[in-house]
Amino acid sequence: MEHQRKGKNAEYLQGIIVLVVLAVFTAIEYAIGTADELPLFSSAFIPLTLIALIKAGVIVNYYMHISHMWNPEEEEHEAHGE
Amino acid sequence: MSTTALEPIAHHGSVVEHEEHHGGLIPIAPERQLQFNRLGMWLFIISETFLFAGILIMRIVLGRDTEGFVRPELSQGLGLLITSILLASSFFVNRGEVAIKHNDRFNFNLSIFLALVLGLVFVVGVAYEWNEVHKDFGPATGPVINGMFYFMTGIHALHVITGIIFLLVVFLNGIRGKYSAKSHWGVESAALYWHFVDVVWVFFYVALYLIGTVAEPMK
Amino acid sequence: MLIRFLRILYHIGLVRGLVVGFIASIVGAILTNITRAAFGMDTMDLLIPLKALFGSTIWEARTLKDQATEIVTGMGAIFFTFGFLAGVGSLTDWFAWSIGRKGGDGHYHPKEGIPTWTRYLSFDTNHKVVGIQYGITSISVLLIGGLFALIFRTELAQPGLQFLNNQQYNNYIGIHGLLMIVGVLLGVGALSNYLVPVMIGAQDMAFPRLNGFSYWIGVPAAIILLLSLPMGGFDTGWTAYPPLSVRAPLGMQFVLLSIFILGFQSIVGSINLLVTIFMMRAPGMSWFRMPIFVWGVLAASLLQFTATQFFGLAFISVLVERWTNIPFYDPARGGNVTLYQHIFWFYSHPTVYIWVLPGLGVISEILPVFSRKPLFGYKAIALSSMAIAFMGYLVWAHHMFTSAMDPFLRLPFMLTTLTIAVPTGVKFFNWIGTLWGGKIHISTPMLFSLGAFILFLLGGLTGPPSGLLVTGIHLHDTHWVVAHFHITVFGGFFFSYLAAIYYWFPKITGRMFNEFLGRVHFWLMFGGFATFALSLFRIGILGMPRRYADYQSAWGFGSLNMLATIAAFVAGSSMLVFVFNMAFSARYGVKAATNPWRSRGLEWQIASPIPEFNFSAIPEIIGHPYDYGLPGAVYAVLSPDDQASPLEDAYTPLDQPESISSGVVPIHVAGD
Numbered sequence A: 001m002e003h004q005r006k007g008k009n010a011e012y013l014q015g016i017i018v019l020v021v022l023a024v025f026t027a028i029e030y031a032i033g034t035a036d037e038l039p040l041f042s043s044a045f046i047p048l049t050l051i052a053l054i055k056a057g058v059i060v061n062y063y064m065h066i067s068h069m070w071n072p073e074e075e076e077h078e079a080h081g082e
Numbered sequence B: 001m002s003t004t005a006l007e008p009i010a011h012h013g014s015v016v017e018h019e020e021h022h023g024g025l026i027p028i029a030p031e032r033q034l035q036f037n038r039l040g041m042w043l044f045i046i047s048e049t050f051l052f053a054g055i056l057i058m059r060i061v062l063g064r065d066t067e068g069f070v071r072p073e074l075s076q077g078l079g080l081l082i083t084s085i086l087l088a089s090s091f092f093v094n095r096g097e098v099a100i101k102h103n104d105r106f107n108f109n110l111s112i113f114l115a116l117v118l119g120l121v122f123v124v125g126v127a128y129e130w131n132e133v134h135k136d137f138g139p140a141t142g143p144v145i146n147g148m149f150y151f152m153t154g155i156h157a158l159h160v161i162t163g164i165i166f167l168l169v170v171f172l173n174g175i176r177g178k179y180s181a182k183s184h185w186g187v188e189s190a191a192l193y194w195h196f197v198d199v200v201w202v203f204f205y206v207a208l209y210l211i212g213t214v215a216e217p218m219k
Numbered sequence C: 001m002l003i004r005f006l007r008i009l010y011h012i013g014l015v016r017g018l019v020v021g022f023i024a025s026i027v028g029a030i031l032t033n034i035t036r037a038a039f040g041m042d043t044m045d046l047l048i049p050l051k052a053l054f055g056s057t058i059w060e061a062r063t064l065k066d067q068a069t070e071i072v073t074g075m076g077a078i079f080f081t082f083g084f085l086a087g088v089g090s091l092t093d094w095f096a097w098s099i100g101r102k103g104g105d106g107h108y109h110p111k112e113g114i115p116t117w118t119r120y121l122s123f124d125t126n127h128k129v130v131g132i133q134y135g136i137t138s139i140s141v142l143l144i145g146g147l148f149a150l151i152f153r154t155e156l157a158q159p160g161l162q163f164l165n166n167q168q169y170n171n172y173i174g175i176h177g178l179l180m181i182v183g184v185l186l187g188v189g190a191l192s193n194y195l196v197p198v199m200i201g202a203q204d205m206a207f208p209r210l211n212g213f214s215y216w217i218g219v220p221a222a223i224i225l226l227l228s229l230p231m232g233g234f235d236t237g238w239t240a241y242p243p244l245s246v247r248a249p250l251g252m253q254f255v256l257l258s259i260f261i262l263g264f265q266s267i268v269g270s271i272n273l274l275v276t277i278f279m280m281r282a283p284g285m286s287w288f289r290m291p292i293f294v295w296g297v298l299a300a301s302l303l304q305f306t307a308t309q310f311f312g313l314a315f316i317s318v319l320v321e322r323w324t325n326i327p328f329y330d331p332a333r334g335g336n337v338t339l340y341q342h343i344f345w346f347y348s349h350p351t352v353y354i355w356v357l358p359g360l361g362v363i364s365e366i367l368p369v370f371s372r373k374p375l376f377g378y379k380a381i382a383l384s385s386m387a388i389a390f391m392g393y394l395v396w397a398h399h400m401f402t403s404a405m406d407p408f409l410r411l412p413f414m415l416t417t418l419t420i421a422v423p424t425g426v427k428f429f430n431w432i433g434t435l436w437g438g439k440i441h442i443s444t445p446m447l448f449s450l451g452a453f454i455l456f457l458l459g460g461l462t463g464p465p466s467g468l469l470v471t472g473i474h475l476h477d478t479h480w481v482v483a484h485f486h487i488t489v490f491g492g493f494f495f496s497y498l499a500a501i502y503y504w505f506p507k508i509t510g511r512m513f514n515e516f517l518g519r520v521h522f523w524l525m526f527g528g529f530a531t532f533a534l535s536l537f538r539i540g541i542l543g544m545p546r547r548y549a550d551y552q553s554a555w556g557f558g559s560l561n562m563l564a565t566i567a568a569f570v571a572g573s574s575m576l577v578f579v580f581n582m583a584f585s586a587r588y589g590v591k592a593a594t595n596p597w598r599s600r601g602l603e604w605q606i607a608s609p610i611p612e613f614n615f616s617a618i619p620e621i622i623g624h625p626y627d628y629g630l631p632g633a634v635y636a637v638l639s640p641d642d643q644a645s646p647l648e649d650a651y652t653p654l655d656q657p658e659s660i661s662s663g664v665v666p667i668h669v670a671g672d
């Protein structure tokens, strides 16, 4: 897995990319929530919930590293990959 | 064995010194202890998820009229602002964690400090919003969704304040050089908690600011 | 002399906690008052709690002054909890870590001249000490709760109000229910904390400090709960349904706060147990070699660490409504009362399984030992616990068949309720399979297990009539329901708890209890309770509603009520025999053999009482735990240092030397 051989800068970059992705999703949420009319959906509830779930998934995976729970070695590789 | 002060591992380090005194407590290896801690923290987060899920269910049940969902009348700009601030704060906590993993102490301290400040700004933002909302209605007046706004932001803010205290502890220990690439469970747990508080806000932001139409004020 | 006495007092954690907590509560109340005054809000009226103390208990209408008083006293109670925890010493190490110092090792080190029993009244992280602390607290809380039951049961013996008024009656049924729940939860904590680490071959829990903390946070919670009575009481019963609980007297808030604080104990304790069970099993102990009790604790903990949040949410939202008037549960202002019932029962149904699953685990532990046969259907019993835990999430609304819930929902919840009988039935059939053809030895723990078996069976059989819509709506809120859940909890938890205490007593104390007194206890308790429950079933079918202080003699259940009261007194008095037996035998009992029941459990192979850190080397599991009577079946390999030598002159109740093959061979664990 290329994930394991990441250096410091690559990890910093990953953090920034995740932030940008989250920001984009938040902007979309804001647009949906404040729009008067929505295409495709009759209510904002479903798309907003979906986006919120995606955002939560991104944070849980990339910021909270849930995979370290069942794969503790991954982190070791990261630290040694420097 | 590393004996960084904030970590439970330190306890087992000290037991080794006392060994002749107690006899027989086999010290737990740091990697194993780290796995214990992680599992414990995640179970705690799952448990808290149930609390916030319950609150969201309350919001969904109470925040409806015949037309559909209603929401309290709030400043959209401020909502977007504090949401972005909390996201950015989460980003800096992550950056701090990456930094300490690579022994980059300067970036670690700076990132945790920025996260801390952004967290404080978030709390100030919520307090400002409370004050603004309070001009129109207190928790006891207006439709129940307005009361829900105080309840949800209040419980979330309590968690944010706990997280800020947690980050402050990490920051103070960090500038005294208590963490290293090998041993930083304190940083990791604070980060996990902080990200979780952020995840909660992801849902609360949608639930309070974006869903439904603005509730009619009751006479 | 006085100096020495004070010094001992100072070294007792409990005393320090109470003193610091008391000071903290005063400081908290004053700070809250000052803050409120600074913001121009109402401050506390000292007369209100005083008036509550001396009788006038009902708040006609809650004024702003009442509300201010409630907030200030409530903050006092919260500060009391923090002060107590700090004073007892449960936060010391965490505080040290957070300021970058090295904490202590978490063990209790008595200073020169301080008696060793102070350890049990102080903060300690050893799981056995914590378990015993839980156990003694739970028995005390259960006895106090039972006392309240006897008081109002006496009132119910005859038609007409004899010595309680309506308000007192309501207070006592409420506090009885809550104290019993707290006591049972503490009892679950006692069993699981004491037994789980030894049974899985670990030296302690995964987070020993958290373990000590989770016990001690229960103590201020219990104190605050008891405080609710002198502070005006509460007339809602234990369920605290709004809108009544929003208008109830000052005592209500102490109930809400206390249960909320107790939730921390449940959550933190169950997380600790889960991590211990997941991570600390001895090498070779795969999931299906785990003792069955550990399976029960695992399933219960999975329920406990999630569902408890809903209990906390239900109670804290009522508290918030009382403090701030947010109209969650005020239909006139858009609130929804049924919502509370959903949130409440989403915890309060699973909580029954939180109590019962460890209790059923105890029965499954004891039956094979006293039948000298392998546990029949080990995997089925283990997995049925998990199935019950999962199903437990899906049945909560069967408590709400007569509420404002959408009537359509009654059908799916009726079906899930009936389905949960299937995994429960699996346990019964496997227990019968275990007993069948076994070489049954009757001793007090076995008697209590069989009693639990019978009572839980009766509890189970009276479940479908309560859960089926046709009969359930008629039986709803009658004494039938009271009898049903009492017999279920007595069978599923209380009798198993007593069985467990008798069974592990020689291991805990190193001495034998008095068998005769144990049997006296059993027959009084079983006869008394069974009579009580059966009369209550009858009273319920005849239509007597629960929670009513009075009834008319013309309705024809006067004599049954009298019978139930006498039976309750018989059952209650048997607890005196129990307490005497335990207290006396712990000190003066005959020295017990290391393994008097010839069990294969790990805990029975090591010395009694269990050494400080259980094992000097972690044992290795190489077989199945319940292969009783199978020649040559080996369960575990222990270090010879741990394998206790049998006492020559020991009292051994099961004296069949031919089947002594406990299956544990002492082989030194080489190397690691």
Ligand SMILES: [Cu+2]
Residues within 6 Å of the ligand: C348, C349, C395, C396, C398, C399
């Ligand atoms: Cu139920």
